[in-house]
Amino acid sequence: xxxxxxxxxxxxxxxxxxxxxxxxxxxxxxxxxxxxxxxxxxxxxxxxxxxxxxxxxxxxxxxxxxxxxxxxxxxxxxxxxxxxxxxxxxxxxxxxxxxxxxxxxxxxxxxxxxxxxxxxxxxxxxxxxxxxxxxxxxxxxxxxxxxxxxxxxxxxxxxxxxxxxxxxxxxxxxxxxxxxxxxxxxxxxxxxxxxxxxxxxxxxxxxxxxxxxxxxxxxxxxxxxxxxxxxxxxxxxxxxxxxxxxxxxxxxxxxxxxxxxxxxxxxxxxxxxxxxxxxxxxxxxxxxxxxxxxxxxxxxxxxxxxxxxxxxxxxxxxxxxxxxxxxxxxxxxxxxxxxxxxx
Amino acid sequence: xxxxxxxxxxxxxxxxxxxxxxxxxxxxxxxxxxxxxxxxxxxxxxxxxxxxxxxxxxxxxxxxxxxxxxxxxxxxxxxxxxxxxxxxxxxxxxxxxxxxxxxxxxxxxxxxxxxxxxxxxxxxxxxxxxxxxxxxxxxxxxxxxxxxxxxxxxxxxxxxxxxxxxxxxxxxxxxxxxxxxxxxxxxxxxxxxxxxxxxxxxxxxxxxxxxxxxxxxxxxxxxxxxxxxxxxxxxxxxxxxxxxxxxxxxxxxxxxxxxxxxxxxxxxxxxxxxxxxxxxxxxxxxxxxxxxxxxxxxxxxxxxxxxxxxxxxxxxxxxxx
Numbered sequence: 001x002x003x004x005x006x007x008x009x010x011x012x013x014x015x016x017x018x019x020x021x022x023x024x025x026x027x028x029x030x031x032x033x034x035x036x037x038x039x040x041x042x043x044x045x046x047x048x049x050x051x052x053x054x055x056x057x058x059x060x061x062x063x064x065x066x067x068x069x070x071x072x073x074x075x076x077x078x079x080x081x082x083x084x085x086x087x088x089x090x091x092x093x094x095x096x097x098x099x100x101x102x103x104x105x106x107x108x109x110x111x112x113x114x115x116x117x118x119x120x121x122x123x124x125x126x127x128x129x130x131x132x133x134x135x136x137x138x139x140x141x142x143x144x145x146x147x148x149x150x151x152x153x154x155x156x157x158x159x160x161x162x163x164x165x166x167x168x169x170x171x172x173x174x175x176x177x178x179x180x181x182x183x184x185x186x187x188x189x190x191x192x193x194x195x196x197x198x199x200x201x202x203x204x205x206x207x208x209x210x211x212x213x214x215x216x217x218x219x220x221x222x223x224x225x226x227x228x229x230x231x232x233x234x235x236x237x238x239x240x241x242x243x244x245x246x247x248x249x250x251x252x253x254x255x256x257x258x259x260x261x262x263x264x265x266x267x268x269x270x271x272x273x274x275x276x277x278x279x280x281x282x283x284x285x286x287x288x289x290x291x292x293x294x295x296x297x298x299x300x301x302x303x304x305x306x307x308x309x310x311x312x313x314x315x316x317x318x319x320x321x322x323x324x325x326x327x328x329x330x331x332x333x334x335x336x337x338x339x340x341x342x343x
Numbered sequence: 344x345x346x347x348x349x350x351x352x353x354x355x356x357x358x359x360x361x362x363x364x365x366x367x368x369x370x371x372x373x374x375x376x377x378x379x380x381x382x383x384x385x386x387x388x389x390x391x392x393x394x395x396x397x398x399x400x401x402x403x404x405x406x407x408x409x410x411x412x413x414x415x416x417x418x419x420x421x422x423x424x425x426x427x428x429x430x431x432x433x434x435x436x437x438x439x440x441x442x443x444x445x446x447x448x449x450x451x452x453x454x455x456x457x458x459x460x461x462x463x464x465x466x467x468x469x470x471x472x473x474x475x476x477x478x479x480x481x482x483x484x485x486x487x488x489x490x491x492x493x494x495x496x497x498x499x500x501x502x503x504x505x506x507x508x509x510x511x512x513x514x515x516x517x518x519x520x521x522x523x524x525x526x527x528x529x530x531x532x533x534x535x536x537x538x539x540x541x542x543x544x545x546x547x548x549x550x551x552x553x554x555x556x557x558x559x560x561x562x563x564x565x566x567x568x569x570x571x572x573x574x575x576x577x578x579x580x581x582x583x584x585x586x587x588x589x590x591x592x593x594x595x596x597x598x599x600x601x602x603x604x605x606x607x608x609x610x611x612x613x614x615x616x617x618x619x620x621x622x623x624x625x626x627x628x629x630x631x632x633x634x635x636x637x638x639x640x641x642x643x644x645x646x647x648x649x650x651x652x653x654x655x656x657x658x659x660x661x662x663x664x
Contacts, residue, residue: 066568108561125566
């Protein structure tokens with residue numbers, strides 16, 4: 001109710017509060033996303049970065065209610081879309097949101113399209129789901145959309161099948177589908193990972209362009225900091241189901257604070273350095289089954305780890321001017337009751 | 344597509360030639376001939392039999408007999424049934440409609456049941472309903488049709504008197520009336536069901552597994568992300584993909600359409616090609632046996648061709664050049 005009193009301009013487009021998503025393994029739930037909170041404002045591009053298995057995709061699937069049925073489940077927290085909590089929404093209510101207000105594109109353009117239907121059919125479907133238009137109108141709109149995402153010969157491609165297109169073209173089709181109803185939020189889950197480097201840049205440009213034209217927000221999930229630098233406004237760094245750092249893109253690249261972020265930065269190849277090997281982060285993300293109960297989840301891989309890191313769970317707190325970090329190297333991250341005693 | 348079809352049809356010629364050789368020599372290799380089958384040897388003059396063999400050309404060299412048979416066959420003369428004393432073509436023509444009627448009914452029952460059960464099982468796997476359907480299907484696959492047929496005749500025809508136990512139509516009803524067709528359908532139901540039991544079971548399980556597999560594909564997630572309701576995703580996106588492998592079965596079915604069901608027709612004494620075939624073998628009516636075998640071989644080839652062409656239609660990834 002409180003949300004209704006605020007005007008849409010004041011409420012953030014998407015606000016995730018203390019989200020916990022669990023997966024059932026041997027009849028027991030283990031959280032793959034553990035208390036994640038963040039907001040996405042209108043017309044903002046938010047990047048979410050982290051290694052494989054850190055919970056980025058699970059988080060986005062939680063928002064879309066696309067977790068595998070019976071296995072994955074949102075176990076706590078709120079997902080406020082324009083001020084309304086959508087966690088408890090049923091299939092029918094979600095179907096009204098999906099594709100219309102929030103849409104999503106996926107990593108694998110090769111398998112994300114249905115192989116036995118034409119491109120036109122698949123784009124028209126989303127329009128017919130949400131708009132009161134005829135099939136031929138939807139078809140015509142599909143052609144326009146294909147043109148808008150830079151597909152040549154759009155009026156022919158509309159009658160072709162996915163296997164006749166290249167990976168980059170299919171991803172453009174996915175984008176055309178996702179933006180068909182002019183959603184307010186686009187979730188892009190590793191949209192460029194499966195593509196050639198040159199095609200990657202084109203797709204990112206396209207996303208940026210559409211975002212500007214449509215006044216849309218984008219939640220961009222990636223493990224590629226280069227992609228983040230290219231188009232994002234704000235970056236969230238995730239590790240093992242938690243956000244460890246949040247900053248504007250300039251801030252993050254200028255002053256990475258969390259040791260994990262710093263290591264990720266070192267792993268980016270740089271033109272000016274002549275290194276034989278790139279830096280790597282030793283070890284793996286702990287699996288959801290043996291996640292440490294307390295302490296920093298990165299501690300066992302962290303070169304700067306202190307004995308306290310194993311016992312005290314760092315909090316995500318503002319260190320300076322909106323740059324948030326969860327690491328005991330920064331006093332703000334210490335829990336209040338531990339701060340005086342420990343220092 | 345036309346070019347492909349033509350190429351495939353031309354490719355059938357050497358196949359049919361090989362089949363004809365095998366069929367002919369197998370028929371020749373069988374003990375006895377039409378003069379030793381039905382004729383009482385104690386009551387017939389052996390010299391007359393010998394004379395007839397000479398007259399019918401049974402004593403000519405085998406290659407000559409083959410040549411004679413195959414040239415006649417190609418010109419449309421399938422020979423004369425030694426048992427029924429009429430052209431084989433007419434004989435087959437008389438029985439074929441019954442067999443096709445049986446096969447079509449059986450196919451219809453199979454499809455309706457298999458799609459209903461398969462769709463249910465595929466959407467709700469590992470539920471009670473799915474397990475019951477699976478149980479029914481395992482029975483359908485495990486029980487041979489001659490056992491199922493005998494039991495069906497015993498229970499549904501003799502005990503419950505729901506269905507007739509033999510024939511294809513009541514003899515006293517006039518042809519062409521509505522009653523005639525009702526009687527035909529009444530006669531065909533039980534054998535059609537028994538005949539279709541095995542394929543119903545395999546279709547159902549196949550469809551179920553394919554639906555489950557396809558429901559985990561990425562495109563399902565995409566469709567959900569577009570706001571498409573789950574029911575529509577199953578009926579359109581998933582089913583459309585799961586139909587593709589079923590086309591293979593259809594290829595076999597087309598052959599079976601004409602081949603009929605030898606065992607089922609025998610149990611229900613249903614006057615179709617299968618029954619004719621079995622009787623012809625018993626009576627050493629080789630012209631009929633050979634003609635039916637050739638027809639079945641051709642149908643297998645044609646069935647496969649139709650299945651391959653259908654693949655191109657249902658699966659856009661296989662486009663025929």
